[in-house]
Amino acid sequence: MAAVPLSLQVGERKFTTTKATLSKSGFFSALLAGPWEGDLLMDGSYFIDADPDIFDFVLKYLRHGILPLFYDKVKGHDYRLYLAVLEREHILGHFASPFHKISIIRKRIDEYGFILIWEARYFQVESLEKWIHDKTYLKAIKSTHRASEVDRIQDVSRSFSSELDVEYHTSWKTEKIYICPRRIFVHRGNPEACGRQCKQAQGTAEPEYEEELTVKALAIEKETTFNFEICMDDDR
Incomplete structure (x- = not known):
């Protein structure tokens, strides 16, 4: 049986995927297990109040199982992207319900000298969190x-x-x-x-x-x- 497309409106961008792909995330497994009519838009897509650029990396991982590598030969690893994805994955574990909304967090990371803005809604992908938290990505590049x-x-x-x-x-x-x-x-x-x-x-x-x-x-x-x-x- 062919997979039925499922549309997500993440912030200002729309993504098309399937329930099978999203089920690899604990967050979406819980959300799709029951009615979600409160966040259903008129065009039939599901609304997620999140950063679409960061969600794009999460969805690509859920689809293909290839862990993200943010590396440039000149600039090295992009730690801002790693931290943005990590915090999205990590903070969700502090909330019992996937429907729980938290306010935007602004935090200065002195080690890297920049400010990250993290939105509400995090997606519970344990292997992705471990990849970034343990800095396993450093082993992918050898100089x-x-x-x-x-x-x-x-x-x-x-x-x-x-x-x-x-x-x-x-x-x-x-x-x-x-x-x-x-x-x-x-x-x-x-x-x-x-x-x-x-x-x-x-x-x-x-x-x-x-x-x-x-x-x-x-x-x-x-x-x-x-x-x-x-x-x-x-x-x-």
Whole structure:
């Protein structure tokens, strides 16, 4: 039997889902188990006085079982979104009835330096709360840093995986470069390349060097890998 669509008016946005999807939430299981005519709109949709942007993340999780990951390679994790979803899930546990409405809470989170506004109605999704409360999302992203010296400027021009970010820090240095006594260019800078004839040409004279200005580069590599399996909730 095909699932019957169910419409939700969450704040100023409308969502279409099914009762089976919403039943994975303790909040909606209780609400849909009995009559809910008090919040039924004229178009047949159910009204929920909540933040639609945050509810969107909750509904996507209920549909697909993929835990949300709010991460950007440049900015890192978006803790404001994690906390907004967490508080929506967490505070509901303090109320016995899913119909209980609470006033808007304004709270300053000094650790992150911003103000969150949490509305009434929270949706009781235990696994989602645990994902954020235990900071399991941190295990989904792994960053590895490496540093290496680049001797030749040609080595800077190479291709990298999209998971790898490389920064180069350059500096100029004066180096003494070995000069072959026979002036063979391929022996330049490499005294071990000189053979018997070069040594005969050298005779008893001291090895010859000349100063040369060279560029050195320090490569800082940051590799970011994503473990998709951690975001899959098999126990949902």
